[in-house]
Amino acid sequence: MLFFLNCNPILFLSILLLCGILMLIFFIPANKINYLKIFTFNISSIIFLFSLNLWINFFDNTSCFQFFNTSNIIVNSNLMYVIGLDGISLFFIILSTFLINICLLISWNSINFFLKEYLICLLFLEFCLIQVFCVLDIFLFYIFFESILIPMFLIIGIWGSRTRKIRAAFQFFLYTLIGSLFLLISIIYIYTVTGTSDLLILWFTDFSHYLQFILWIMFFFSFAVKIPMVPFHIWLPEAHAEAPTSGSVILAGILLKLGGYGFLRFSLPLFPFACIYFSPIIFLLSLIAIIYGSLTTLRQIDLKKIIAYSSISHMGFVTIGIFSLTVTGIEGSIILMLSHGLISSVMFFCIGILYDRYGTRILKYYSGFSQIMPMFIVFILFFSFCNISFPGTSSFVGELLILIGLLDTNFSLVFITLLGIVFSTSYSIWLLNRISFTSLNLKYFVYFQDISRREFFIFVIFSICTIWIGVYPKYFLNSINFSTLNLVKHLILN
Structure with missing residues (x-):
């Protein structure tokens, strides 16, 4: 008991999750359906509450990493398990624990086979996500970064909703794995040259401009596939279309943020000159993603693909904000990532409700x-x-901050970026009008049911969160501000 009281809170979360996974594997039989659901939901709820406690005990007026802990993994080696939180990573951990908890509620009645294995996948995924957002060693980051592929591959391939789920699972797995091989090669090279993989040491390592170019490109391929940026986005619509509702929520709500987080945590501080040099290319690819994603959304007939392509457009805003290289733009990109994690997740939940009732996601049947x-x-x-x-x-707060940050970087970009807002309005209102209004299609549907209490509860939670960020963004910006200031100062000084 004394160990847990004195334990680092991030370590406590990790240990608790591992204990929950072991309990599921060894002590709860697969035929105890209610016990499995209740136990997993309780563990996930406790994890979420403790992640909120991290925010409560977080000091806003410092850019230093908090809840810092370091320990040797291999004796007499430079490989260390280094963890810590700053304002950038704090909210991604809270978002991860929140959405995993919501996924359990979403899939409460929809997962009818291999339930025990499904719950183990969710908890293991949550464990890996927490590690990704708190480890400060690039080699361990890569390990957990890639470990996320395993449970997601299984969730899409086993519990997917349609016949192409195996193909979509392999497409997701191979695209992201091949992209991450470039990251592994660059990490091995960095370790060979510097003798360490500790991020806090590497921040003060002066790489030559030529070496920064090469390493930045290697990191870029890995993170661009995760976001995903055009033209590395091919896997995303197919993966969303075949994944179960909870899988789509995790993909859109959390996994798409790994690329943006990677740019913020590694590319900007390690390769500042390369970030400035390549920022015009990022702006071009981001603008293409915004326009292409929005226009492609307008011609989709699958409800899930509509939200998937809209995510490509929104993440284009995020990358523009990150590479504006201004405090305001970076803060806006973080807020927009959090907002997109909530809004895209609940939109996929809406589609899941329709699919569970009527067994189709083709738009023409709904009116x-x-x-x-x-x-x-x-x-x-x-x-x-x-x-x-x-x-x-x-979303308004995030996009407004990004546009303000762009004003300091490139004024003409603001007008082109505003087209994305016009297009997003077009496809959102078009989708809403098609589903809500016109005449009721009684030819295809004879059974009708509005949302249940559980679904209403989930909707209310998401509504409160989106309004809270929109009306009181200072509670989030206060925690983010010093970390982004420190990041931009590091870019300027280098």
Whole structure:
């Protein structure tokens, strides 16, 4: 008991998750369905509450890493298990623990086979995500970064909803794995040259400009596939279309943020000159992603692919904000990533509700649902407005800060970026109109049911979160500010 009281809180979260996984594997039989669900939900809820406690005990007025801990993995070696949190990583951990908890509620009645294995995959995924956002060793980061592929591959391939799920799982796995091989090669080279993989030491290592170019490109391929940036986005719509609802929530809500986090944590501080040099290319690719993602969304007929392509567009805003290389732009990109994690997740949940009831995601079958599912339409209306960055919502804060940051970098980029907001409004209102209004299609549907209490509870939680970030962003920006200031100062000094 004394060990847990004195334990580093991040270590405590990790140990608790590992204990929960071991309990599921060895002590709870697979036929005890209710015990499995309740036990996993309780463990995940405790993890989420403790992650909130990290925020409560977080000091806003410092850029130093907090809850810092270091220990040897291999005796007499330079490989260390170094963990710590700053304002950038804090909210990604909270987002991860929150969405895993929500995924358990979403899939409460929809996963009907191999339930025990599914719950183990979710907890293992949560463990890897926490490690990714807190480890300060690039080699360990790579290990956990790639370990996430295993449970996601299984979730898509086993519990996917359609016949192409195996193909989509392999496509997701191979695309992201091949992209990450460039990251592994560069990490091995860095370790060979410097003799360490500790990020805090590498921050003060002066790489030559030529070497920065090479290493930045290697890191870029890995992170660009994860975001995903155009033209590395091919795997995303297929993976979303075949994944179960909880898998789509994890993909859109958390995994797409790994690329942006990688740019912030590694590319910007390690290769500052290369980031400045290659920023025009990032702007070009991001603008293509914004315009292409929005226009492609307008021509989709699969509901999941509509949200998937819209995610490509929104993540284009994120990369523009990151490579604006301004405090305001970077803060806006972090807020937008958090906002997108919430809004895209709940939009996939909306689609999951329709699919669970009617067994199809083809848009032409849905119309006039305001007559038969009024509560559902109220919520999808609200989240559609969140998706178009309506003032008072979380996306508005993120996109506004990004545009303000761009004003200091390239004024002409602001006007082109604003086209993305116009297009996002177009496809969001178009989708809402198709589902909600026009005449009810009684030819295809004879059974109608509005949202349940569990679904209503999930919608309310997401609504509160998006309004909270939109109305009171200072609670989040205060924690982020010193970390982003430190990052930009490091770019300027180098």
